[in-house]
Amino acid sequence: MATQHSRSAARLMMAPAVVLLLGWMLVPLIMTLYFSFKKYLPLRGGDLGWVGLDNYVRFVTSSSFWPSVLATLAIVGGVLIITVVFGVLLAILLNQPMWGQGIVRILVIAPFFVMPTVSALVWKNMFMDPVNGLFAHLWKFFGAAPVEWLSQASLTSIVMIVSWQWLPFATLILLTAIQSLDSEQLEAAEMDGAPPLARFGYITLPHLGRAITVVVLIQTIFLLAIFAEIFVTTQGSFGTRTLTYLIYQRVLESQNVGLGSAGGVYAIILANIVAIFLMRMVGKNLDA
Amino acid sequence: MARAVTQQRKIINTAAAWGVGLLIFFPILWTILTSFKTEAQAISDPPVFLAFDWTLENYSVVMERSDYMRFLWNSVIIAGGSTLLGIIVAVPAAWSMAFVPSKRTKDILLWMLSTKMLPAVGVLYPIYLLFINLGLLDTRTGLVIVLMLMNLPIIVWMLYTYFKEIPGEILEAARMDGAALKEEILYVLTPMAVPGIASTVLLNFILAWNEAFWTLNLTAAKAAPLTAFIASYSSPEGLFYAKLSAASTMAIAPILILGWFSQKQLVSGLTFGAVK
Numbered sequence: 001m002a003t004q005h006s007r008s009a010a011r012l013m014m015a016p017a018v019v020l021l022l023g024w025m026l027v028p029l030i031m032t033l034y035f036s037f038k039k040y041l042p043l044r045g046g047d048l049g050w051v052g053l054d055n056y057v058r059f060v061t062s063s064s065f066w067p068s069v070l071a072t073l074a075i076v077g078g079v080l081i082i083t084v085v086f087g088v089l090l091a092i093l094l095n096q097p098m099w100g101q102g103i104v105r106i107l108v109i110a111p112f113f114v115m116p117t118v119s120a121l122v123w124k125n126m127f128m129d130p131v132n133g134l135f136a137h138l139w140k141f142f143g144a145a146p147v148e149w150l151s152q153a154s155l156t157s158i159v160m161i162v163s164w165q166w167l168p169f170a171t172l173i174l175l176t177a178i179q180s181l182d183s184e185q186l187e188a189a190e191m192d193g194a195p196p197l198a199r200f201g202y203i204t205l206p207h208l209g210r211a212i213t214v215v216v217l218i219q220t221i222f223l224l225a226i227f228a229e230i231f232v233t234t235q236g237s238f239g240t241r242t243l244t245y246l247i248y249q250r251v252l253e254s255q256n257v258g259l260g261s262a263g264g265v266y267a268i269i270l271a272n273i274v275a276i277f278l279m280r281m282v283g284k285n286l287d288a
Numbered sequence: 289m290a291r292a293v294t295q296q297r298k299i300i301n302t303a304a305a306w307g308v309g310l311l312i313f314f315p316i317l318w319t320i321l322t323s324f325k326t327e328a329q330a331i332s333d334p335p336v337f338l339a340f341d342w343t344l345e346n347y348s349v350v351m352e353r354s355d356y357m358r359f360l361w362n363s364v365i366i367a368g369g370s371t372l373l374g375i376i377v378a379v380p381a382a383w384s385m386a387f388v389p390s391k392r393t394k395d396i397l398l399w400m401l402s403t404k405m406l407p408a409v410g411v412l413y414p415i416y417l418l419f420i421n422l423g424l425l426d427t428r429t430g431l432v433i434v435l436m437l438m439n440l441p442i443i444v445w446m447l448y449t450y451f452k453e454i455p456g457e458i459l460e461a462a463r464m465d466g467a468a469l470k471e472e473i474l475y476v477l478t479p480m481a482v483p484g485i486a487s488t489v490l491l492n493f494i495l496a497w498n499e500a501f502w503t504l505n506l507t508a509a510k511a512a513p514l515t516a517f518i519a520s521y522s523s524p525e526g527l528f529y530a531k532l533s534a535a536s537t538m539a540i541a542p543i544l545i546l547g548w549f550s551q552k553q554l555v556s557g558l559t560f561g562a563v564k
Contacts, residue, residue: 007388017380017444107313108309111316118536214559264411267407
């Protein structure tokens with residue numbers, strides 16, 4: 001029913017957002033692609049000409065590449081497992097009748113609103129410090145030797161910090177999904193004598209499948225890009241140099257822009273593989 | 289009998305949920321408590337929980353020593369400016385997609401979402417180089433632009449979702465009564481859209497306030513917001529726990545309060561409507 005006039009008006013109204021995002025996407029992307037085929041060292045001679053796929057080969061054959069892939073997988077995988085498992089449990093718990101539900105929700109969600117540099121520093125200094133950290137006191141209290149968390153158990157520490165930040169997100173989304181579950185179905189199963197574990201496995205979990213997938217996909221995209229948590233804790237040492245951090249170091253610390261850009265292209269491809277699945281789910285929902 | 293069982297279950301649920309809730313909240317609580325201790329009490333062995341001499345000294349020290357107000361002001365300008373600019377660009381776009389949908393609307397929405405998936409580190413150097421050449425490095429203007437672009441897809445999406453829930457019949461009725469496009473937007477749509485716009489503003493202000501990739505990499509002394517201010521505590525000042533805590537508390541308090549109001553929008557906003 002839209003007239004020709006309102007159509008063109010609509011196009012005009014959309015134009016600024018579309019043009020801006022198109023520029024934001026294309027300009028840096030083309031520049032990254034351009035640099036990735038060049039030997040480009042801003043502090044040591046500048047543009048040293050085209051090198052073909054050399055940067056791409058050198059990025060994956062450098063000795064830091066595979067360790068960074070492993071660190072990335074360990075962090076993303078560890079955080080996903082912790083946040084999804086505990087997120088499901090917490091969502092079920094929070095969905096039960098209780099007193100002060102609103103306040104508990106607020107307590108659980110709070111970490112999500114803490115800026116990454118604050119949460120990383122608070123954990124690093126006030127909890128994980130081997131001398132004055134609370135964990136050190138706790139360990140000593142039980143007669144154990146304090147752990148030097150960020151050097152001896154560096155990956156575990158990062159996973160803990162990041163899980164603390166993202167557990168609220170997973171919990172909140174899973175709680176939203178659980179609340180849309182038809183409680184009559186659960187009650188009927190209970191009356192038929194289905195034990196709690198069976199009710200969980202056959203009714204609750206399948207119902208949550210979609211929400212869990214969304215949590216996994218969105219978190220993966222954000223977790224692949226975590227930066228501040230490593231920047232203020234280990235600076236990439238002790239095996240915590242993720243792919244993102246490695247690229248950052250190549251580009252800004254050692255100013256090897258060509259090499260870093262090739263790494264950037266790999267990161268973009270990786271994120272897009274995850275994004276395709278997410279977009280499909282979102283797209284299906286748009287039709288409905 | 290059945291009632292007694294539910295009552296008992298409710299007590300257990302309450303205890304378990306409060307226990308877990310407090311455990312998750314504990315690092316924040318501990319930070320707030322430590323901010324009121326002296327440095328000696330902050331590292332006392334064994335740690336003191338509540339029985340210490342409460343003091344506001346750390347707050348005054350932090351505010352005097354490190355130009356706290358400048359960092360705070362930068363955060364407000366950057367988060368506020370990028371959100372405001374984003375809303376100005378996004379409202380017309382979301383409005384037209386919601387009320388004058390075409391065959392391509394869905395594709396455009398999904399494409400906008402896909403730009404959000406681009407890893408920032410992949411385009412770090414180009415943005416850095418552009419910032420140097422345009423004189424935007426370490427300026428609030430530069431960060432306002434980058435954070436606006438970064439969050440624009442979320443803003444468009446959230447607004448689109450809200451606008452779509454406004455019934456189209458109301459618009460037709462207004463049109464029949466002879467309302468012009470301008471009046472339609474001003475008197476019919478705006479009042480209905482205000483709650484949606486408000487929640488979008490809130491969530492995006494929070495996201496921009498906490499953003500810590502671009503703010504750390506594109507600022508130095510002048511335009512650094514609170515994220516960078518806290519990062520400067522990484523060492524050796526970070527060993528002054530009470531001051532670190534006071535600085536942290538001041539950086540997160542406003543957002544914690546705002547965040548509590550935006551719980552509901554968080555789900556729809558960050559899952560792009562994939563979970564309802």
